[in-house]
Amino acid sequence: AQKITQTQPGMFVQEKEAVTLDCTYDTSDPSYGLFWYKQPSSGEMIFLIYQGSYDQQNATEGRYSLNFQKARKSANLVISASQLGDSAMYFCAMREGLGTGGFKTIFGAGTRLFVKA
Amino acid sequence: NAGVTQTPKFQVLKTGQSMTLQCAQDMNHEYMSWYRQDPGMGLRLIHYSVGAGITDQGEVPNGYNVSRSTTEDFPLRLLSAAPSQTSVYFCATTDRDRENNEQFFGPGTRLTVL
Numbered sequence: 001a002q003k004i005t006q007t008q009p010g011m012f013v014q015e016k017e018a019v020t021l022d023c024t025y026d027t028s029d030p031s032y033g034l035f036w037y038k039q040p041s042s043g044e045m046i047f048l049i050y051q052g053s054y055d056q057q058n059a060t061e062g063r064y065s066l067n068f069q070k071a072r073k074s075a076n077l078v079i080s081a082s083q084l085g086d087s088a089m090y091f092c093a094m095r096e097g098l099g100t101g102g103f104k105t106i107f108g109a110g111t112r113l114f115v116k117a
Numbered sequence: 118n119a120g121v122t123q124t125p126k127f128q129v130l131k132t133g134q135s136m137t138l139q140c141a142q143d144m145n146h147e148y149m150s151w152y153r154q155d156p157g158m159g160l161r162l163i164h165y166s167v168g169a170g171i172t173d174q175g176e177v178p179n180g181y182n183v184s185r186s187t188t189e190d191f192p193l194r195l196l197s198a199a200p201s202q203t204s205v206y207f208c209a210t211t212d213r214d215r216e217n218n219e220q221f222f223g224p225g226t227r228l229t230v231l
Contacts, residue, residue: 006159009157033218035218035219035220043205043224043225044222044224044225045207045209045220045222047217047219047220047221050217050218050219052218091159091160093160095218098218101167101213103148103150103165103167103211104162104165104173104175105150105162105165105220106161106162106175106176107152107159107160107161107162108159109157109158109159110159
């Protein structure tokens with residue numbers, strides 16, 4: 001069964017420093033996708049980054065990178081040069097069955113990030 | 118384009134009442150989902166659909182019904198509301214062929230059941 005675990009309920013980081021948000025997953029499907037979404041206090045869900053299970057390189061999107069360690073089943077989000085606007089809730093998510101048109105996507109419990117000035 | 122719209126934005130119900138949360142998208146996406154968000158529990162999948170006429174259960178389907186008669190609309194029905202269904206509900210869509218598999222979320226409906 002699918003499972004996503006985010007073990008850090010809250011994290012603090014100093015402005016301009018890098019921070020890593022942890023995510024581990026469990027699946028027996030060889031074809032899956034991993035996602036990170038940001039939810040600011042306004043409530044909307046913002047897509048940040050995606051990593052496919054067969055992608056050879058770690059995904060990067062601007063200041064966001066996904067540290068994908070397949071053998072350890074981890075998909076940590078790294079935010080470089082943190083900004084005050086990065087203060088938000090961050091969710092890791094996984095979708096199985098990409099090769100067969102699977103769509104069911106589950107989310108972790110989230111990590112709340114606080115960026116200090 | 119409006120993207121993904123949800124109505125109403127806020128709703129208060131009494132225990133036992135029924136209601137339908139509306140979700141509509143104008144992006145011609147095949148895939149649509151309903152999630153509920155509760156403090157400390159992230160987003161939990163209620164039901165999802167891979168196309169018109171096809172729906173399936175997610176992690177927490179009890180107490181909810183869905184149907185998908187058109188590509189655009191995916192309503193979520195609460196048959197007999199309970200206080201445990203107090204939550205924020207999000208609808209999301211994506212395209213089968215989208216390279217990064219990004220889901221697009223609606224603004225959410227905040228539901229309180231008294």
